[in-house]
Amino acid sequence: MSAWQHLYSSRQWKQLRRHQLAFEPLCRFCLDSDVVEAATVVDHVKPHKGDEALFYDADNLQSLCKPCHDGTKQRIELGQDVVTFGADGWPLG
Numbered sequence: 001m002s003a004w005q006h007l008y009s010s011r012q013w014k015q016l017r018r019h020q021l022a023f024e025p026l027c028r029f030c031l032d033s034d035v036v037e038a039a040t041v042v043d044h045v046k047p048h049k050g051d052e053a054l055f056y057d058a059d060n061l062q063s064l065c066k067p068c069h070d071g072t073k074q075r076i077e078l079g080q081d082v083v084t085f086g087a088d089g090w091p092l093g
C-alpha cells in the first residue's frame with residue numbers, strides 16, 4: 001500500500017481506466033511480440049510517483065496484461081535490462 005494508492009480509487013481514475021481499456025483493449029507489450037492478449041491493467045508509461053498531473057494524463061497511459069505489468073514493467077522501472085523474445089525464440093532487438 002503506497003501513499004498514492006487512494007488515487008486509484010478515485011472516480012476520475014476509474015473513468016480514465018475504462019476509457020483506456022476501451023481505446024486500447026489489447027496488451028501493448030504482448031502486441032510488440034505479435035501476441036494477442038487482452039489487457040486488464042492500465043499502466044502509467046512514466047511512473048507518476050503520486051504526481052496527479054501524470055497520474056491523470058491520458059497520454060501517459062498504456063494497456064497491459066497482468067503478467068506483462070508485473071514482470072517486464074517492474075524490471076524496467078528497477079533499471080534492469082529486459083530482453084524480450086519473439087515467437088521464434090530469438091531476442092527482439
Ligand SMILES: [Zn+2]
Binds near residue numbers: 029030065066068069
Ligand atoms: Zn502482455
